[in-house]
Amino acid sequence: MAPILAAAIVLAFIALGELVSLWSKARVPALLVAMLGVFVFAKAGIIPADLVETSTMVALGALIQPALMVHMGSLIPLSVIRQQWRAVLIALAGMVVGVGFVLAAVTPLFGFEYAVAGSGPLAGGIVSTALTTQGLTGAGVAGAVLVVPTLVLMLQSLPSMPLTNLLLRRYALHLRDGVGAASSDHVTTGVAAPQRGVTGRTAGAVSGSGDDAAAPRSELRSDTMLTDPPTADATFTDRPTADTTAEPPRDGGLGGGATRRTLVRLPESLRENQLFLLFLVLLAGSAAFYLGQWTGVSYSIWGLALGIALTALGVLPDKILERSNSFGLAMAAIICIVIAPLMGASIADVLASLAPVVAILLIGVLGILIGGAVMTKLLGWDPRLGMPVALTAMFGFPADYLIVQEVVRSTGRDEAEQEALRTRILPPMLIGGFTSVSAGSIVIASVLVSLL
Secondary structure, three states: OOHHHHHHHHHHHHHHHHHHHHHOOOOOOHHHHHHHHHHHHHHOOOOOOOHHHHOOHHHHHHHHHHHHHHHHHHOOOHHHHHHOHHHHHHHHHHHHHHHHHHHHHHHHHHOHHHHHHHHHHHHOOHHHHHHHHHHHHHOOOOHHHHHHHHHHHHHOHHHHHHHHHHHHHHHHHHHHHHHHHOOOOOOOOOOOOOEEOOOOOEEOOOOOOOOOOOOOOOOOOHHHOOOOOOOOOOOOOOOOOOOOOOOOOOOOOOOOOOOOOOOOOOOHHHHOOHHHHHHHHHHHHHHHHHHHHHHOOOHHHHHHHHHHHHHHHOOOOOOHHHHOOOHHHHHHHHHHHHHHHHHHOOHHHHHHHHHHHHHHHHHHHHHHHHHHHHHHHHHOOOHHHHHHHHHHHHOOOOHHHHHHHHHHHHHOOOHHHHHHHHHHHHHHHHHHHHHHHHHHHHHHHHHHHOOO
8 A cells, every 4th residue: 555545545544533533522622532443443444554754753753752842842932931820830730740649559459550651641732642652662562551651541530530621620610610709890890801903812811910810809900910819709790791712722722923022033034934844844843852961961851941932032932833834743643653553462461451550540630630639729729720731631622621621511591601701711721722732742752651
């Protein structure tokens, strides 16, 4: 089979997964559909077992992965993270405690390799799963263990998303009931209605810290938006007057579109030249790769660090792979790295890995909830918001955005009330998912596979 046809078939499964996820409003994970479809078709003999390898997408993934780490670092809006530091701490606490629980409980039951295989995907997404898969392969691990990262990635949103929806719904009803109990004399004074930009991003969705998400109704003003944590007994009364309908932000709602002052600023002609930007990110990825070889610290960590630093300095623009129109192909190649072990696995390997995967998911969810709850308590947040922020490690964007949308639509009694709920719930959810999925899990996966 020609590589171009093999790549088209693989991408057909990935595209089908994306469509099913959109139709189901993220209730059915895209990767679950794509990976399950490829596995079933391969085992039924409908497609060749070496389809992914034939497509050469795995080789492309290995080439682009260091550059993808730089891209992930270029996504980090440091100003927003400073505003949302409580959400960052809660996400980190949930992730670290969840991984600690898995290492402590799964290692004596199934072995250290199984614990490592599940920890990276549990705390993150496709990138940390690819790092874990490559690390296991490089360490000579084979058989059922090699299938664990893929299965954890496929199934991790099944327990976490319904639980997140339940907790956020209770939190939203708590806020909404505060509005109902409030005096009709209260008017909108604090929360500015989000403005629609040319990219479709809801400006201001993350520019407010979200720490006001449950400020006492008498104190919720524009001057408290970045300082008041969501306490357990708080409500809201400010109601935006704008008629807006939110759509998933292209950048995950993390901001970064605004002009920033930097030490270096590339000429506009270079910032808009896609080939030049692709050269820059590949050059930075190469630097990360060789720094990893020279220092013994994983290139993924170096890539994140270089992406953060070079973007802050202005040497790289933010979202550089997206600006070079290369992100879609890069992600497809990374997905192929994750799919490849499943294509080569036997049904016996998959069945043998089910018990460890179930244990990893159950123990991991428990650990994430405990870690998130403890940090939430220490910070004085409402656990009905704090624990969902921690759980975003298991699904990330756009699922976190879609869950918030579903919650506010089902609890807000009119459009203004829905927007007020969205303004308070969405920012910490987005930042929590970014902290774990896009950054923290990459560090955890890199460190753990180095111990094999």
